[in-house]
Amino acid sequence: MQVPKYYFPGFEQVPSELDGVMVFAPIPEKDEDEVRSYACPQCGGHLKFDVNSAGMACIYCGYTAPVATKQVGKSAQSFEFTLENVQAAEQEWETDRQLLHCNNCGAELSYPKGAVAATCPYCGSNKVNLSLPKTKSLRPQVLLPFSATPEALKPRIQEWLSQGWMHPKTLKDAAQIDKLSPIYLPYWTFSTAIDASWEAEVGHYETETYYDSSSKSYKTRQVLRWRWESGAISHQFSDITINGVNPQRINHAMLSAIEPFNLSGLVLFSPDYLVGMNVQAYETPLKEAWEYAKQEIRTATNRLCERDTGSSHVRNMSIDMSYDDEQWRYLLLPVYLSGYSYGANYYNFMLNGQTGKLAGVKPVDWKKVRTVTWLVALIPLLIALISLIISKISGSGALPVFSGLIVVLGIVISIALYVQAKNAEKIT
Amino acid sequence: MKEQETINRHEPTQGKSHDCPACQRAFIVPSGWQATPCPLCQQALLQVSSNTMDSAPIELIVPPALDAQTLSMRLSQFTKGSAFPYPDFKAENLGKRLVLVYWPVWLTDADLDGEWDAVFAYDYQVVSSREKMGNAGWSSQDVIKTRIKEEPRKGFLKRHYDNVLSPALHTHEQRLSQLGTVDLMTAHSWQAINTAQSLVQKETLHPHELEDGVKNQMANLASVDCRKASGAQHPRSFTFYGEYKNMNWTKGIVPMFTTYYVDDKGTRYPIAINGQSGTVYGHRMASTKKAWLFTGILLALAIILTLVFYFAKADYFLCASVALVLAFAPIIYAAIWNNKERVKPPLA
Secondary structure, X not given: OOOOOOOOOOEEEEOOOOOOEEEEEEOOOOOOOOEEEOEOOOOOOEEEEEOOOOEEEEOOOOOEEEOOOOEOHHHOOOEEOEHHHHHHHHHHOOOOOEEEEOOOXXXXXXXXXXXXXXXXXOOOOEEEEOOOOOOHHHOOOEEOOOOOOHHHHHHHHHHHHHOOOOOXXXXXXXXXXXXXEEEEEEEEEEEEEEEEEEEEEEEEEEEEEEEEOOOOEEEEEEEEXXXXXXXXXXXEEEEEEEEOOOOOOOOHHHHHHHOOOOHHXXXXXOHHHHOOOEEEOOOOOHHHHHHHHHHHHHHHHHHHHHHHOOOOEEXXXXXXEEEEEEEEEEEEEEEEEEEEEEOOEEEEEEEEOOOOXXXXXXXXXXXXXXXXXXXXXXXXXXHHXXXXXXXXXXXXXXXXXXXXXXXXXXXHHHHHHHHHHHHHOOEO | OHHHHHHHHHOOOOEEEEEOOOOXXXXXXXXXXXXXXXXXXXXXXXXXXXXXXXXXXXXXXXXXXXXXXXXXXXXXXXXXOOOOEXXXXXXXXXXXXXXXXXXXXXXXXXXXXXXXXXXXEEEEEEEEEEEEEEOOEEEEEEEEEEEEEEEEEEEEEEEEEEEEEEEOOOOHHHHHXXXXXXXXXXXXXXXXXXXXXXXXXXXXXXXXXXXXXXHHHHHHHHHHHXXXXXXXXXXXXXXXXXXXXXXXXXXXXXXXXXXXXXXXXXXXXXXXEEOOOXXXXXXXXXXXXXXXXXXXXXXXXXXXXXXXXXXXXXXXHHHHHHHHHHOOHXXXXXXXXXXXXXXXXXXX
16 A cells, blocks of 8 residues: 555654554644754744843844743643653653754853753853753753743842841842843642541540549549541542752752742743743652652651541551552743842852742851840849849848849840741851 | 356256245255255255346355254254153254255455545543542542543545455344354355255345445444544544455355254244354244143143042142143243244244
């Protein structure tokens, strides 16, 4: 049988396992393994994704063009843990560094594994390198576009720097804030249904009548009685979010502090969104990320089973849990990375590119903190001394007790302030 | 095959066409057979047919696959366990009255040539988990589960299909449901000598009435082939847009044995046996005469018992009453049994 390869539109011939039968299957989506160049159709300048217009924009002539995509929200396509996906996720994570040739200035750029978009540091040309994983499901299918603009975030950063008496008073004015670097970070989301059966000793308070020999009468009291009980629960976990960034590259605690992201704003992946942005591919493989998600599921299931007992007294609980309809998604979420110099030191902070939520590190004015903690401890001590002198003169017995209480309170408050200052040095 | 076909068309079947005046079935009866009762209804003698419509020539024959011992064993199994059987309902009687009857089927060959459009389902495996929490914490075990996904497929088909079985009798489906399936693997070319000592039932359906049904059957076979060619495990939907070329109809005959038993009034009850598998079908009626006899004996015993208790002034009157009622059990059981048997459809 001689038939054109694409006789059926959208279908292509595939091998047949039987003579006399030709089989055509839907054409899989083309692998876009290429470097796209974004030049302005009006002036030839470099186009980049513009958060304000939510589209492509030329920084020279003001040309704008919308990004052709579709908002899919939480209904975005998800994948199952097929043997192929799991195997591919393990293998393709090992992809080596990649080379990107700048068509604009000819520079050869080297990018670490995982980088999927870049700006040429020599000429500023925006290229999007789509040398993505071979397995379609391991490419970002959806992303959350930046919606918080750097201009709108600047006052928030200033406000954040000025917050807190423990930080230097001059921080807001003296800090030299760097440009906000937008970056799309890799995230995994997981959804699954679970069926769990539990067995545990459950304690119930029961009213017991007993004979009180001292009052020679019958009385009642509440006693906790333990008995073995069992039950079963079913639960649907949806969109458990696990970031796929190497913790050595980006501070996970800071990243957690700017979450959550509202996934209802997810749009279908388009390389246009990546122009002029830094993009990081996943470094935590699928299997490892799923393990992190399962830890969350275990904790939550344990809690659900305990709640199912109907008692707050539970011991020796055992759970048998099976997963069903496990689904995962690989997506890119928007984050601004930045930092500021203050004095001789440099401090990092990051912002949620969707909600503008900010988290970062701020220096602590230890001179100020020490003064305050000493004062908080010393003033009660001074008051206590005066009280003791007065009590000695007046002969009052209550004042020494009062003085002691005040001293203890002062010490407790000063320790609490010290701990708070220590914490303020970390992520706020 | 074509040469054989030509020979068969001109060779007489060494028999005459006969009809059953009771059930209207038509048979080819070997020459020399006199006063043959209808093997399928046993209600009348076959009479020489006045119908001039000739039967299509036989091309293929499936020979019987049962030996005498197997047949006897099957009949013994059939006669066992029947309630109040008629005296005539015995395996040896049935065995003596066996008649070999061939019944017709159509076998169709065709070339299918055209496009097809289908949705097939494929098995795939996923890695799932089963976890347990005990005193030592959580332990996890990977579980491989098989799931199914549907995918569209299209293509072309150019294949030849041989000996697709279709009915030659209006009662074909009922007969298959009564006697079980037919295996054409042992079929060979028919020769007149093959049916010299047997009856051959004549077809009631002709190719022109069957074309749509056969095309559907062939499309089903094509669906199976296309699914296999696509590497799919499960069918979902299939449509064939093409031609059925070189359609060729062959008449084949398959074997069955018929026999009968007689009740107390002389009525004959026909029984049929699949000539290949030995499946037996027929009504196993209970003898009401025998059931009444048992009832009478039990009733007499119950009356005697009642009288004994009455005159002995024993307090077992309740027992006697129960015995009187139970005495009617045989005839009630026989009535229920016969009702159940009568519900079964007659021989197809």
